[in-house]
Amino acid sequence: MNIKKYLKVYAYFNYSSFSIELEYKVNLFIDLLTSILGLIGSVFLLSIFFSNTNEIGGWNFNQALIIQGIYTILNGVTNTWFNPNLKEIVKYIREGTLDYVLLKPIDSQFWVSFKRISPTGLIEILLGFFVIGYCLYLNNISFSVGSFTFLVITLICSISILYSLWFLISTTTIWFVKTWNATEVLRSFLYMGRFPMDSFSFSLRIFFSTVIPITFITTIPSEVLLGLSPAWKIILEILVSMTFIIFSRRFWKFALRFYTSASS
Amino acid sequence: MIKNIIEVREISKTFSLSTKTPGIKGTLKHFFKRETIEKKVVKNINFEIKEGEIVGFLGANGAGKTTILKILCGLLYPSSGYISVAGSRPFERESSFLEKITLIMGQKQQLIWDIPAIDSFYLNASIYDIEKKEAIKRIKKLSEMLEIGSEIYLPVRKLSLGQRMKAELLAALIHNPSILFLDEPTLGLDINAQANLRKFLQDYNKQTGATILLTSHYMKDITYLCKRVICIHEGYITYDGKLEKLLKKLSPNKEISIICKSKKDIENFKKLNLEIKNINDNQITFTINKIDFKKTLKEVLNKFDIEDLHISEPPIDEVIGKILINKK
Amino acid sequence: MKNSTLYKLNTLFKTQYANMLEYRAEIALWAISGVIPFFMLNIWTNNGLNESINISSVMLSRYFLSAFFVRQFSVVWVVFTFEEDALLGRVSPYLIQPLHPFIRYFAQHIAEQITRFPFALFIATFFFILNPQSLWMPSILTIAISIISTFFSFLIQFLMQSIIASFCFWTEKSSSVEKLLFIPTLFLSGLLAPVASFPNYVKSWIYLTPFPYLIDFPASILSGNQTSVVGGLLIQLLWIILFFSIFKKVWKSGTRKFTAMGL
Numbered sequence: 001m002n003i004k005k006y007l008k009v010y011a012y013f014n015y016s017s018f019s020i021e022l023e024y025k026v027n028l029f030i031d032l033l034t035s036i037l038g039l040i041g042s043v044f045l046l047s048i049f050f051s052n053t054n055e056i057g058g059w060n061f062n063q064a065l066i067i068q069g070i071y072t073i074l075n076g077v078t079n080t081w082f083n084p085n086l087k088e089i090v091k092y093i094r095e096g097t098l099d100y101v102l103l104k105p106i107d108s109q110f111w112v113s114f115k116r117i118s119p120t121g122l123i124e125i126l127l128g129f130f131v132i133g134y135c136l137y138l139n140n141i142s143f144s145v146g147s148f149t150f151l152v153i154t155l156i157c158s159i160s161i162l163y164s165l166w167f168l169i170s171t172t173t174i175w176f177v178k179t180w181n182a183t184e185v186l187r188s189f190l191y192m193g194r195f196p197m198d199s200f201s202f203s204l205r206i207f208f209s210t211v212i213p214i215t216f217i218t219t220i221p222s223e224v225l226l227g228l229s230p231a232w233k234i235i236l237e238i239l240v241s242m243t244f245i246i247f248s249r250r251f252w253k254f255a256l257r258f259y260t261s262a263s264s
Numbered sequence: 265m266i267k268n269i270i271e272v273r274e275i276s277k278t279f280s281l282s283t284k285t286p287g288i289k290g291t292l293k294h295f296f297k298r299e300t301i302e303k304k305v306v307k308n309i310n311f312e313i314k315e316g317e318i319v320g321f322l323g324a325n326g327a328g329k330t331t332i333l334k335i336l337c338g339l340l341y342p343s344s345g346y347i348s349v350a351g352s353r354p355f356e357r358e359s360s361f362l363e364k365i366t367l368i369m370g371q372k373q374q375l376i377w378d379i380p381a382i383d384s385f386y387l388n389a390s391i392y393d394i395e396k397k398e399a400i401k402r403i404k405k406l407s408e409m410l411e412i413g414s415e416i417y418l419p420v421r422k423l424s425l426g427q428r429m430k431a432e433l434l435a436a437l438i439h440n441p442s443i444l445f446l447d448e449p450t451l452g453l454d455i456n457a458q459a460n461l462r463k464f465l466q467d468y469n470k471q472t473g474a475t476i477l478l479t480s481h482y483m484k485d486i487t488y489l490c491k492r493v494i495c496i497h498e499g500y501i502t503y504d505g506k507l508e509k510l511l512k513k514l515s516p517n518k519e520i521s522i523i524c525k526s527k528k529d530i531e532n533f534k535k536l537n538l539e540i541k542n543i544n545d546n547q548i549t550f551t552i553n554k555i556d557f558k559k560t561l562k563e564v565l566n567k568f569d570i571e572d573l574h575i576s577e578p579p580i581d582e583v584i585g586k587i588l589i590n591k592k
Numbered sequence: 593m594k595n596s597t598l599y600k601l602n603t604l605f606k607t608q609y610a611n612m613l614e615y616r617a618e619i620a621l622w623a624i625s626g627v628i629p630f631f632m633l634n635i636w637t638n639n640g641l642n643e644s645i646n647i648s649s650v651m652l653s654r655y656f657l658s659a660f661f662v663r664q665f666s667v668v669w670v671v672f673t674f675e676e677d678a679l680l681g682r683v684s685p686y687l688i689q690p691l692h693p694f695i696r697y698f699a700q701h702i703a704e705q706i707t708r709f710p711f712a713l714f715i716a717t718f719f720f721i722l723n724p725q726s727l728w729m730p731s732i733l734t735i736a737i738s739i740i741s742t743f744f745s746f747l748i749q750f751l752m753q754s755i756i757a758s759f760c761f762w763t764e765k766s767s768s769v770e771k772l773l774f775i776p777t778l779f780l781s782g783l784l785a786p787v788a789s790f791p792n793y794v795k796s797w798i799y800l801t802p803f804p805y806l807i808d809f810p811a812s813i814l815s816g817n818q819t820s821v822v823g824g825l826l827i828q829l830l831w832i833i834l835f836f837s838i839f840k841k842v843w844k845s846g847t848r849k850f851t852a853m854g855l
Contacts, residue, residue: 005393012387020378030768034775041779048785049641056639099339100374103367105359106391184625192631201638204631260355261341 009106010114017084017117031079031120035127039072042194057198064196066135067222070155071194073128074217077159080121081114082166086179088116089170093177098259109252113167132225139226147227154221154234157241161217162190164244167252174255186212193218216240269443269475270313270336275345277306277331305331307499308345313477315442318469320486320507321479323496329479330447332496336477337367337445350443363392366441370451373420373432381416381423381431385438392439399438406434409471410464426457433464444468446478450485462488487511518557521549522564523571533568546571600691601699608696608703623711626663629656630719632784645789647817653726654815655786657719658738662810663783664712665705666746670697671770674757687847694754694843701750730814737821738814744828745806749777751835752802758839761846776801782808802831 021028046068050061059067089112092098101111136143169182176182189212197205197219208214216237223229280300306328313319321329334340335347338354338361347354352361375384382403389399407416410430415423423431437444444465450458466489469476480486486493486507493510495503503510524530524546533548534540538560541549552560564570633656636642637649647655674697677683686693720727730738756773759766778784780794780803787798787808798804809824 002393005390008390009387012383012390016376016379016383016387019383020376026763027765027768030765030772034768034772037772037775041775045779045784048789048791049635049639051791052643052645053639053641056635056641095372096369097372097374099334099367099369100372102339102357103337103362103365104388104391105362105393181625188625188628191628195635199635199639200631201634204634257341260339 006106006110009110013115014117017115018119020116021119028120031118032123035072035075035079035120035124038075039068039127039131042068042071046195057196057200059196059198062135062138063222063226065138066132066225067196067218068194069128069131069135070158070218070221070225071128072131073125073155074158074162074193076121076124076126076128078121078162078166079124080118082163083121084116084118085113086166086170086173086183088112089173090177090179093173098174102256102260108256109167109249112170112252113163136225141226147224150224150229150234151221154224154229154237157237158217158221160241161213161244164241164248165190165212167248171248171252171255174259190214190217196222213240213244266314266316268312269315269350270311270477271346271348272309272311272336273346274308274310275306275332275335275342275347276304276308277328277335277340278302278304278343305499306335306342309499309501311494311501311504313475315475316469316473317492318465318476318478318490320490320493321477321496322483322486322493323479323481325481327496328499329496333445333447333477333479337365338362339367363439364441365443365445366436366439367445367447368432368436368449370446370448370453373428375420375428375431375435377421378419380418381420381435384420384431384435385416388435388438394439402438402440403434406437409467410434411460425453426460429453429457429461430464433461437468440472442472442474444474444476444478446476448480449478450480450482458482458484465489516554517551518554519549519551519576520561520564521547521574521576522568523547523573525569525571529568529570536564536567601695604691604696604699605703608699623664623708623715626660626667626712627715629659629663629783632656636785641789645786647786647788650726651815651817652786653723654728655811655817657716657726658811658814659783659807660719661712661716661814662738662742662745662807664708665742666749666806666810668701668746668749668753670694670701670750671753671757671767673697673700674754675760675765675767678760683850687850697754698750701746728816730816734813734816737825738810741810741813741825741828744825744832745810747832748802748828748835749806751832751839755835755839755842758842758846761850776803777806780804781806782811786812805831 046064049056101108169179173179193214197215220233220237281303282300323329335342336349338357341355350364352358375381385403412430415427490507493507494501530548538550541551636652642649642652756766756770787804805828
């Protein structure tokens with residue numbers, strides 16, 4: 001594994017993506033507006049929930065806002081890396097150019113995961129951090145190096161889980177070509193990540209901890225920020241994210257074996 | 265002694281295809297139960313290719329050429345048999361193997377559409393671990409060979425089809441592959457671009473000694489480039505050998521269509537003992553040996569008052585199919 | 593002699609239906625993606641939030657189930673299809689056919705709704721098994737009116753998106769605009785919370801927009817909560833007429849530009 005080569009290729013991937021995206025400046029503006037409006041809308045919804053009660057699932061409004069911040073960061077990550085590459089792989093399958101990717105002396109999962117990047121997502125990530133910053137102020141939380149490291153660790157795990165979920169859908173393009181139905185399902189379920197898990201009933205909480213692991217994606221990093229998260233939860237999240245990554249790789253290899261056996 | 269760079273023994277490939285009857289009934293049935301049939305697309309083929317050869321795979325659409333090519337470059341697993349390309353099993357797609365080959369598919373591009381072609385070249389160079397200085401050298405050399413200039417600094421979408429094809433070739437060859445796989449490379453190109461491509465491939469082979477394999481259903485691609493040709497028909501190899509020999513075998517005949525003035529003429533025509541292919545109203549088509557061609561044509565023109573005359577080569581599918589029948 | 597338009601529509605519909613059946617997995621997925629109302633319901637009832645807006649949890653359950661159905665049968669994606677067709681150059685052949693391209697897309701949507709119906713029914717059954725106390729059977733009249741209202745909601749959204757889709761003639765990525773418009777649709781239509789729960793400063797202007805008529809109004813009819821039915825239906829009709837005339841103008845202007853300059 002030639003790290004230098006992969007870094008160089010990654011730099012070129014980003015460079016070419018930026019060149020392409022800058023051709024469509026209006027889009028960048030609209031996408032940014034969409035993320036901001038999405039945040040406002042969700043906070044609006046949250047305020048409706050909290051208009052007549054002080055606590056939902058043990059979280060007050062200011063604490064629930066942190067989850068919105070984490071969600072915004074992760075949504076930004078999705079829009080920066082996962083979405084554009086999903087669109088790219090759909091293009092490969094539709095145009096029959098996945099073959100070119102497979103014949104390059106570079107890992108195909110790397111190519112398909114990192115080829116494109118969408119800069120507007122980066123601004124959304126920044127927006128998320130601002131919200132978090134504001135929430136820390138609201139909640140009077142002081143930030144220690146320890147909690148910061150744990151936050152980074154859990155965020156990395158959340159991103160890994162998210163990546164695996166999106167990549168699984170990307171992989172299914174090989175069979176289905178059109179994926180935006182599957183994408184819509186994932187998006188719908190992930191949307192629940194904007195709310196504290198404890199606000200859901202028990203059975204749904206189980207669902208959101210196993211099938212679509214929203215608990216791990218948004219709730220645990222938020223709990224870490226609030227200093228509410230016990231160590232075992234963090235360790236659990238690390239384990240879960242590793243499982244997802246390994247599974248996504250296996251599934252990709254499986255899909256490629258199918259592709260190179262059946263296509264014509 | 266030049267060694268074999270490609271060895272293929274008893275290679276077969278079978279696909280499972282799902283079948284469906286048309287109409288709403290068929291669709292509903294298909295909805296609940298998918299039926300599949302097995303289709304053997306490549307049937308126990310054998311051949312060897314030496315380093316530096318240019319070999320053409322000729323055959324009708326659906327004959328299996330593209331499948332064979334994909335098996336050779338590692339994009340498809342063979343269902344059975346033994347294959348070795350440049351010392352590796354292609355379907356394992358090891359880096360050392362991939363760095364020696366390149367694939368070019370007609371009408372499918374690998375260049376990034378919205379940015380200058382040269383950026384795609386540098387990207388490819390980094391993938392093959394080529395230092396930028398070296399990449400610049402190679403781009404210069406290939407640009408000269410391909411006769412492409414400042415166009416490489418334009419976004420790909422602004423290039424004409426011919427320029428795009430040249431840029432695609434550059435991108436595909438920047439890592440100096442020793443084996444080139446080309447799948448229908450002239451598809452969709454105009455006559456000039458086709459000629460340019462053929463000339464370039466020939467030059468490239470002369471200069472670098474690269475082995476070139478191409479599939480095409482255009483005879484012209486093959487006649488210009490290939491001394492050796494492999495004919496595929498319905499998954500079988502029906503001919504593997506010198507092109508010259510094949511040409512002799514293939515077209516000893518010409519096909520002539522005549523539109524007669526009356527049905528009576530058609531009756532008289534039948535008496536001429538020519539090999540009649542079909543009769544359609546007043547139009548009669550017959551095949552004639554190239555040797556007897558002039559004599560027979562003279563005779564026909566003298567004896568009959570004809571409305572129209574059309575001369576052509578028999579279509580390739582038929583001809584290759586005939587070879588199969590002959591072999592049987 | 594066959595009535596030509598009817599025959600065209602019939603054949604078009606049949607092909608689209610066959611087309612939709614091909615993508616059974618995707619349609620099932622699409623139906624599943626509509627489950628957000630159920631999750632929202634869970635948050636509402638689990639935390640007793642409905643008490644402050646004077647809606648019993650049973651009524652709220654019925655509301656969200658109705659919202660689910662209304663969403664299933666009014667969801668529109670024509671901007672994505674049209675944008676893809678425009679990108680792949682399929683619009684030109686459509687334009688020279690004696691059939692407005694959007695009728696083709698309309699047939700596609702109707703066909704998919706019909707294909708989706710069994711899946712939606714299955715999800716609803718599942719819902720009732722989990723919430724037996726919410727089980728209710730609306731009267732035939734209620735069902736009929738809510739179907740009409742849902743269809744109107746579908747028309748409004750279809751026309752809104754068609755207008756945005758027509759922007760494809762001027763810009764390449766009109767789907768971004770659609771994604772932007774989706775946000776107010778998501779939050780203000782009643783999919784995530786009934787309009788009754790909105791604060792007063794929102795309720796004062798929201799009925800001037802088409803949004804509450806997209807989900808909240810039809811879902812309230814179906815769940816037995818709605819009073820001014822006729823008034824609401826009329827307002828839906830007004831929006832349809834408004835958007836239809838805007839669409840015609842934008843489309844005409846767009847095709848004129850297309851004929852002059854291409855895409």
